Amino acid sequence: MTHNPAPERLSFPEADTRLVSALSASFEGDYGKVLLFEGDLELEGGFLDAVARIGSLDGVDLVVITGDLTVSGPIALYGSLPGLYVGGTTRAETLEGxxxxxxxxxxxxxxxxxxDYNSGILETGTVKTPWVINxxxxxxxxxxxARLVDNYGNDGEADFNSENIVESxxxxxxxxxxxxxxxxEFLERLRAGLPVLRPEAGGTPAEA
Structure with a gap:
């Protein structure tokens, strides 16, 4: 059984001091309460539900993990709160912001x-993943x-955009x-091991 650290509830300034100003150097918004996990954290299932089972997310603006974060399911954060900071390596099924x-x-x-859309920020170091969709x-x-999909327009640097998504x-x-x-739907097919690219677009089912 995984023994995760018990989280601490700190103010943003307290947590920022603990992390030697790493939070204030990254986050642009104004934040109040931080749920801080000192060390590594391993979670079963989706990130938010798993964290809520350990420590209540009521009133929490940020979840901070100082070590590595390993999640068996997705990290899917679509609401305005909480935000997320991971000081170590993050492993999960998906990272969705x-x-x-x-x-x-x-x-x-x-x-x-x-x-997804233009209200938030999703910033990473170097990560490994087959697909990046913006x-x-x-x-x-x-x-x-990774293959880059511009799901909004025709970014010329993307592998796929509005000019070739339908045919590819x-x-x-x-x-x-x-x-x-x-x-x-794209994610469900990936989870099922089914191809998402047409054969003529290139790539094997494992790659696509």
């Missing part, structure tokens, strides 16, 4: 990293070897009217 701020170091994500998000991700991906994961990826 919406309205909140997320700052992690290196990591590995089985299926994808996804930034929907008009402040996405600051270094993922060498299988119909089950495409919204043809918006010329974009249906991310939940």
């Amino acid at each position: 919406g309205d909140c701020e997320i700052y992690i170091k290196g990591g590995s994500f089985t299926h994808l990293v996804y930034g 929907y008009d998000h402040d996405l600051r991700v270094s993922a060498p070897g 991906f299988v119909a089950e994961v495409v919204d043809p009217e918006d010329e974009s990826i249906d991310v939940p």
Whole structure:
């Protein structure tokens, strides 16, 4: 059985002092209460539900892990709070960000990293993942070897954008009217080990 550290509830200034100003150097918003885990943290299932089983998230603005974070399921943070900071290596099924701020170091994500819309920030060190999808998000991700999907427009640096998404991906994961990826359907196929790219677009089912 994994013995996770009991979290501490600290003010943002207290937590920032503990981390030698690492939080104030990263986060742009104004934050109150921090749920801080000192050391490594291993969680079963989705990140938010698993954290809530250890320490209540009521009134918590940020979750901070000073060591490594390992999650068997997804890290999916679409609300404006809580934000997330990980001082070590992060491993999870996915890393998905919406309205909140997320700052992690290196990591590995089985299926994808996804930034949804333009209210939040998702920043990483160098991570390993097969897919990075950006929907008009402040996405600051270094993922060498990942395929980049611009799900909002026609970013010329992306591997796939509105100009070639419909023709490149299988119909089950495409919204043809918006010329974009249906991310939940895309993720379900990845979880099931099914291909998401058409054969002519390149890549084997394991890669795609």
